[in-house]
Amino acid sequence: MDRFTRNYSILLGLAVVIGLFFWIQSAWQPKVWELDEVLTSDPTLVDYPYQFRVRSLDNGTAIISTPRSFDIPAIRFLEIINPKLAGKAQDDPEMIAAQQDLIDHQKRAMGLILAQPGVDTVDWQLDTQWLADHGIHR
Structure with a gap:
C-alpha cells in the first residue's frame, strides 16, 4: 500500500469512528427511554389506537409525538x-x-410525562411517519 492510500485509509477510518461516536452519543438517551416506558405501560394509553411516544428530552422539555396539528386536522x-x-x-x-x-x-x-422528575414542559411534534404510513401527507 502506498503512502497516500495508507494515510487516506487512516483518515477515513478516523472519520468513521468519530461519526459513529457522535451517532451513538445522540442515540443513547436512557431518560427518554424511561419516559417512553411510562407512556407505553399506561393501561389507558395502551388501549388507544395511536401510541404517543417521547421523542426527546432537552433542558426539561419533553417532546411527545402526536397525530394532529394545525396542518393536519384531527x-x-x-x-x-x-x-x-x-x-x-x-x-x-x-x-x-x-x-x-x-x-x-x-x-x-402530557400529565404522565409532566409528573416525571426532570420534566418541566411538554411540546408536541407531529408524527409525520405514522401519518405517511396511513396515507396522509402534509
Whole structure:
C-alpha cells in the first residue's frame, strides 16, 4: 500500500469512528427511554389506537409525538383509527366524542410525562411517519 492510500485509509477510518461516536452519543438517551416506558405501560394509553411516544428530552422539555396539528386536522386522523367516522361532519356527535377521546388521551400522556422528575414542559411534534404510513401527507 502506498503512502497516500495508507494515510487516506487512516483518515477515513478516523472519520468513521468519530461519526459513529457522535451517532451513538445522540442515540443513547436512557431518560427518554424511561419516559417512553411510562407512556407505553399506561393501561389507558395502551388501549388507544395511536401510541404517543417521547421523542426527546432537552433542558426539561419533553417532546411527545402526536397525530394532529394545525396542518393536519384531527378529523383526518380519527377517520383512520375509526373508519365508521369516515364522511361524518365535524359537528356530528360521534365525531365530537372521538375528538374528545383524542384530547383526553393526549392530556393523559402530557400529565404522565409532566409528573416525571426532570420534566418541566411538554411540546408536541407531529408524527409525520405514522401519518405517511396511513396515507396522509402534509
